[in-house]
Amino acid sequence: ADAIVACSGSTSSEGRDRSSLRLDQHDFLVGLAESMVSWREHVSFESGSGDVSAPPPLIVVAMAPGSVLTDWAAAADAAMLMFLAGEQTGEAWADVLLGDVNPTGKLPLTLPAREEDMVAPCVLVECEYTEGLHVGWRALIDKDVQFPFGWGLSYSTFEYGWEGEPALRTEDAMLALSVRVTNVGSRAGADVVQCYVQFPEATGEPTLVLRDFVKTAVLPQGGSAMVTFKLRSRDLSVWRKEGWQLVSGEGIYIHVGSSSRSLQLTKGPIVL
Known part of the structure; x- marks a missing residue:
């Protein structure tokens, strides 16, 4: 194969909050990432024998309604996140994956390093929020994150x-x-x-x-x-x-x- 494309997403609705920031395929992606790391280490160890082929690039594409955990991303050669893109979603994925379009998207939020760094939904009848103006990405400015607000890659520099x-x-x-x-x-x-x-x-x-x-x-x-x-x-x-x-x-x-x-x-x- 020329590349491995792993597809993932997060199920959500207007009627309820998500129970976590994990993608529906989070465990699968983590396992896949660990397998790719082991494969690469094995190739490096056996590089002199010529009997082990290098793994193809791993590309993870994800669709989500908001912030998600991306602890699997470090083992991927490329990671792409799309939000609610409408009827042209498939065309957009193909254009970027095949290199027909040079991406310019920037994150309108922060992808955290840990779920506990985010403000969890309140399920009580009355909810008290004390963070004031330090909401969303502003609350994470001084914390380690996976990908910060405004971040996005391009094929250009x-x-x-x-x-x-x-x-x-x-x-x-x-x-x-x-x-x-x-x-x-x-x-x-x-x-x-x-x-x-x-x-x-x-x-x-x-x-x-x-x-x-x-x-x-x-x-x-x-x-x-x-x-x-x-x-x-x-x-x-x-x-x-x-x-x-x-x-x-x-x-x-x-x-x-x-x-x-x-x-x-x-x-x-x-x-x-």
């Missing part, structure tokens, strides 16, 4: 660089920042560039807050494009009982990157 200095109080933005994105890979592709704001600790905001993202056009090898983030007053404000309040007088930091944990560019402190 991109580099970022600032394009000029930040502009304060422009005609259509409170703060405007431009970034040059260059495709330094060997294949044409697009990228999703993400802009995060880091507020002063005293505001009580999460460590990072996503405030904008821009998807480039398909860039040829060596091609580049400029993307501009136009942050409004509300993007640079925090909520108080009186309403939105601009964070002025204290410096904020702007981080730009390809995911919440791959932030290649930083500007700050910027005083508004």
